[in-house]
Amino acid sequence: MASQEIETLAAALARLPGLGPRSARRAVLWLVKRRESALPALLEALATVGEALVECDTCGNVDTTNPCGICRDPRRDLKSLCVVEDVADLWALDRAKLFTGKYHVLGGKLSALDGVRPEDLNIAQLLARVEAGGVDEVVLAMNATLEGQTTAHYLAERLEEFPLRITQLAHGLPVGGELDYLDEGTLAQALRARRPLV
Amino acid sequence: MALDRISLTDFRNHAATELGATARFNLLVGDNGAGKTNVLEALSLLAPGRGLRRAALSDIARAGSERGFGVGASLAQNDDEPVRLATYSESAHPNRRRVRINGADSSAARLGEWIAVTWLTPAMDGLFTGPAGDRRRYMDRLALALDPAHASHAARYEAALRERNRLLSDLREPESGWLDAIEAQMVQHGTALMQGRARLVETLAVRLAEMPAEPFARPALSYVPAAPDHADGLSQALFDNRRRDRAAQRTLEGPHRDELDVVHAAKRVPAAHSSTGEQKAMLVAMTLAHAGLAAQGRASLLLLDEVAAHLDPVRRAALFEQLRGSGAQVWMTGTELAPFSAIAGEAAVWRVSAGAVERD
Ligand SMILES: [Zn+2]
Numbered sequence: 001m002a003s004q005e006i007e008t009l010a011a012a013l014a015r016l017p018g019l020g021p022r023s024a025r026r027a028v029l030w031l032v033k034r035r036e037s038a039l040p041a042l043l044e045a046l047a048t049v050g051e052a053l054v055e056c057d058t059c060g061n062v063d064t065t066n067p068c069g070i071c072r073d074p075r076r077d078l079k080s081l082c083v084v085e086d087v088a089d090l091w092a093l094d095r096a097k098l099f100t101g102k103y104h105v106l107g108g109k110l111s112a113l114d115g116v117r118p119e120d121l122n123i124a125q126l127l128a129r130v131e132a133g134g135v136d137e138v139v140l141a142m143n144a145t146l147e148g149q150t151t152a153h154y155l156a157e158r159l160e161e162f163p164l165r166i167t168q169l170a171h172g173l174p175v176g177g178e179l180d181y182l183d184e185g186t187l188a189q190a191l192r193a194r195r196p197l198v
Numbered sequence: 199m200a201l202d203r204i205s206l207t208d209f210r211n212h213a214a215t216e217l218g219a220t221a222r223f224n225l226l227v228g229d230n231g232a233g234k235t236n237v238l239e240a241l242s243l244l245a246p247g248r249g250l251r252r253a254a255l256s257d258i259a260r261a262g263s264e265r266g267f268g269v270g271a272s273l274a275q276n277d278d279e280p281v282r283l284a285t286y287s288e289s290a291h292p293n294r295r296r297v298r299i300n301g302a303d304s305s306a307a308r309l310g311e312w313i314a315v316t317w318l319t320p321a322m323d324g325l326f327t328g329p330a331g332d333r334r335r336y337m338d339r340l341a342l343a344l345d346p347a348h349a350s351h352a353a354r355y356e357a358a359l360r361e362r363n364r365l366l367s368d369l370r371e372p373e374s375g376w377l378d379a380i381e382a383q384m385v386q387h388g389t390a391l392m393q394g395r396a397r398l399v400e401t402l403a404v405r406l407a408e409m410p411a412e413p414f415a416r417p418a419l420s421y422v423p424a425a426p427d428h429a430d431g432l433s434q435a436l437f438d439n440r441r442r443d444r445a446a447q448r449t450l451e452g453p454h455r456d457e458l459d460v461v462h463a464a465k466r467v468p469a470a471h472s473s474t475g476e477q478k479a480m481l482v483a484m485t486l487a488h489a490g491l492a493a494q495g496r497a498s499l500l501l502l503d504e505v506a507a508h509l510d511p512v513r514r515a516a517l518f519e520q521l522r523g524s525g526a527q528v529w530m531t532g533t534e535l536a537p538f539s540a541i542a543g544e545a546a547v548w549r550v551s552a553g554a555v556e557r558d
Contacts, residue, residue: 022290110376112364118376146357146383154379 006032058129060105060122062087070094070103077101079136083126083155085109085143089179093141096187101137104129109147110154121151123158130162137165139194143179156197167194199497200274200527201241201313207268207286208260210236211553219557221546223521225538226531227558228550234531237550238317238501240269241529243285243295245315246306246346247339250501256292265289273312273497281312310346314492316526317501318485326460326469326477333458337421338391341398343492351390358383359454366440367447381436385429388453392427395456405487411464413513414483415476418463424455478505479513486517489526498526506530506537515540 006028014024031039055061056068063069070076080101084090090103106121129135140155142148156166170193179187202220206212211233217224226234235250239258242250259267266287272280284298285306297304299312325332341348362380365372399421406416426432435451443449460469462476469480482505489500500521506514518541521528535542535558547558 020290110379112361112368112376112380118373146354146361150358150361150379150383153382154375157375157378 059090059103060087060107060125061090061103075100078134080139081129081135081137082139082141084141084179085148085151089141089143092179093187093191096184096191098188098191099139101139106151109142109145109151111147118154123155126155127158130159130164135162135164137167139191140166140168140197141179141191142169152197166197168197170195199276201244201271201497201499202274202280203270203272204241205268205270206237206240207270208263208265209240209267209269210258210260212236212240213260213553215553215555217548217555219546220527221544222527223541223545224527224529225535225542225545225547226529226550226555227533227535227538227547229533232550233553233555234550235319235503236553237548237555238319238503238529238531241271241499241501242315242317243269244271244283244309244499245313245343246310246349247342250317250319250503251321254293255287255295259287259289259292263289266292283309283312285309307346307349310343311496313497313499314343314489314494315499315501316340316343316485316489316492317503318481318505319501319503322481323474323478325481326472330455330457334395334454334456337395337398337456337458340402340488340492341394343488344398344401344494345394348391348394351387351394355384355387355391355453358387359449359452362436362443363448366444366449372440372444377440381433384436384452385433388425388432389427389429392423392425392453392456395453395458396421396423396427399458401491402484402487405491406483409483409487410516413479413516414486415472415479416463416483417469417480418461419484420459420461422457422459423453424457425452427453475510478508482509482513482517486520486524489524493525498524500524500526500528502528502530504531507532507534 010021010024010028013019013027014021019027031042052064053062054064054066056063056066056071058067058071061068061070065072077100081104082093082099082101083104083106084093085106085108087105090105093099104122104126106123108116108121110116110118110121130138138159140152142152152168159166169190200220200222202218204217204220206215215237226237228234239249239251266289268284268286270282270284272282274280282300286296287294288296295306297306297309299308325336338348338352358380362377362384365377365380399419403419406419409416425435439451460480461467462469462472462480469477472480489498492498506517509517514537530538532538535547538545548555549558
């Protein structure tokens with residue numbers, strides 16, 4: 001039986017996405033074995049993240065500055081806006097290094113079953129950004145899940161009144177899955193082949 | 199093209215079962231509970247879908263197993279290296295189905311590029327008399343073998359339907375733009391679902407018409423869609439029904455209410471009113487017709503659980519003859535070998551007991 005301290009750490013790690021109790025215990029064991037080499041660096045990184053990270057008021061990205069690095073980057077194309085469900089999707093897309101515009105994080109997806117309604121998402125902020133002008137194209141980069149696609153359709157309807165090109169990532173049923181599971185090549189391809197949403 | 203060198207690892211009551219040197223006919227003989235159907239279930243998981251028990255993956259791993267379950271097989275090719283197919287779960291993710299093809303990670307849908315599996319089990323005996331949902335699932339399972347995309351259309355239609363029903367039963371008036379978005383998904387996947395079902399029943403009916411009327415009590419099939427089967431029509435119907443559906447707190451019209459009509463062709467009697475023996479014979483005919491359709495140049499696997507013993511000798515002889523000409527690799531189970539005596543000489547016979555097999 002492991003000590004209370006180890007159990008507490010394992011329980012905390014087990015809640016991380018993709019981990020679970022078994023992997024968490026393995027991670028704890030790995031850390032215990034390297035408590036002198038790896039643990040201090042990890043502690044420091046965690047502390048820094050805890051202190052320094054803030055949410056960008058403009059796009060919803062998480063960064064050490066507000067507005068975030070992407071929003072402040074003058075080389076970024078202001079005319080193109082890419083809407084994603086979560087920050088993880090933003091990071092995945094930005095790793096593919098193909099999209100040169102700015103982002104908008106919705107903070108989730110519409111789901112009647114989970115009680116996530118339009119007003120729970122950053123949709124008003126999105127409409128305000130578009131209404132402020134200067135945006136020519138909105139790329140709806142939702143996941144290929146049913147809820148993601150429903151959300152994309154809903155947004156397209158809300159954006160209809162603006163003189164915009166509304167496009168959607170070219171990933172369909174065969175790819176399925178969620179954006180941050182896709183490799184960069186596939187993501188770049190989905191962006192390059194983005195198509196108008198009807 | 200047939201499966202060989204099949205292995206089951208921690209699969210239900212099979213700790214480590216190997217079936218090498220299989221044949222056109224493979225007979226699994228043993229007492230009830232010995233693990234015969236478990237072998238068929240393992241084989242059914244070498245195709246896309248949830249297998250012949252529609253079981254939760256986490257229920258499949260053998261009790262007390264430290265790992266998940268594993269099923270592997272080698273698929274002989276005409277003049278090429280055999281293809282290695284495997285599906286398994288891991289104890290950390292007991293509900294995630296993993297697939298490997300020739301040693302590389304792949305998806306369940308890709309299994310369908312190599313193999314088509316059709317089955318008939320005692321659980322399907324009530325197909326004609328049971329609830330319509332059973333017949334819709336049956337159509338969808340068969341359609342999936344013809345078109346792997348069918349399953350995702352079915353799943354997405356169901357998910358969109360649940361969203362719409364949830365929104366309609368909300369205390370607050372549903373936002374029409376949100377309903378628009380959900381209904382657009384229902385239309386996209388619902389029409390694909392209906393087209394897949396229509397195509398399946400049509401091709402199956404053609405195939406059945408080519409089969410001899412006797413002794414398998416040939417069934418006449420028709421697909422009865424419960425909503426317009428084209429995008430504009432379904433979209434309009436959902437829109438028009440919003441008020442009524444809100445009062446009912448659920449969606450009253452749509453492919454989730456479809457029906458498969460089956461009639462004993464010669465007697466012009468609904469299958470549900472036919473005798474038990476005739477119903478079984480019609481199911482056999484439909485299974486054989488589907489196996490022929492599903493193959494499409496792929497390896498075809500036909501799993502018949504407890505079928506032979508329940509047919510009269512005339513129908514049994516006809517079944518064996520049909521199977522011989524089907525080109526499929528056939529797996530049959532029974533408690534005794536006697537009903538299979540006509541084919542035992544050309545079959546691989548496996549005695550199954552307590553989760554282990556032994557070649558006879
Ligand atoms: Zn930002």
